[in-house]
Amino acid sequence: MKRRNTIPMLLAAIGLMAILTTNSSAFITGDVDDDGAVRLSDALLVLRSAAGTQTLTPLQRFACDIAGGGFPLPAADGVCDIFDAVVILQKAYGLTTF
DSSP states (O other), X not given: OHHHHHHHHHHHHHHHHHXXXXXXXXXXXXXXXXXXXXXXXXXXXXXXXXXXXXXXXXXXXXXXXXXXXXXXXXXXXXXXXXXXHHHHHHHHTTSOOO
């Protein structure tokens, strides 16, 4: 029974690895709009999402989720919110690096 459950999980992991390797720019921490750099536009997307006027894709949420209280470095908390937008702005303007 365990073997049946591990095969779909293995296939899902292989699929995720294929996505990660073919679209690597989406996983620059904080690069929500996937343009290859962290900028003000990334923070604006996050703020729109927090306000409910913008829906983020799963990849965008993954790139967004960086502020979860992982002091001194940001860490994911499973939520894409205004705190993430603040850290993205800090990264965009060189006030923090990670």
